[in-house]
Amino acid sequence: EVQLVESGGGLVQPGGSLRLSCAASGFTFINYAMNWVRQAPGKGLEWVSGTSSSGDSTYNTESVKGRFTISRDNSKNRLFLQMDSLRAEDTAIYYCATGHISNWFPFDYWGQGTLVTVSS
């Protein structure tokens, strides 16, 4: 059974940093592109960041460029999102999601999410 378990969310002040982690199991992690997708409270879904199966290629949505960094550790089946210079508009549930095997999209499997709240 595929499992994706996010951690690392919490309350942080504007301008602060947070590192999210996603532990993957039940599938061959190294074969899958991985993504972060977020959902602001009561709002829709937004793709945030993605990485290839090897981790060599990464992309971010425009609003987080220069602030968020996606990475992965294939030896430990983990995905990460380093979030710096956080803003109030980054407040959301952050979901870890697999790609469609080696393709980045669509999102086959999702974790349950971790809530990030940016507030003073």
Added chain:
Amino acid sequence: DIQMTQSPSTLSASVGDRVTITCRASQSISNWLAWYQQKPGKAPKFLIYKASILQSGVPSRFSGSGSGTEFTLTISSLQPDDFATYYCHQYYSYSYTFGQGTKLEI
């Protein structure tokens, strides 16, 4: 960025009804469209990709169609478990945008 617009935003229906949700793209996305189902407090669930291909395990009462700029998700006979919010998602080009969602309620 490509804008995705779903209609209606809310749809009221009954068990056994046939319902259709529409998703329109601001420019052609060929058939690079997916659909997801989300229930309150839960993660989205992947339903359909390439506009019409059902993900493994998804009931056959779900179907998708369309290409270019107009797409539909149809549920042929609503079951109690189907009441949720549905999102379309284009993965033709950056920034891989979602529709705003359609809430399907009883």
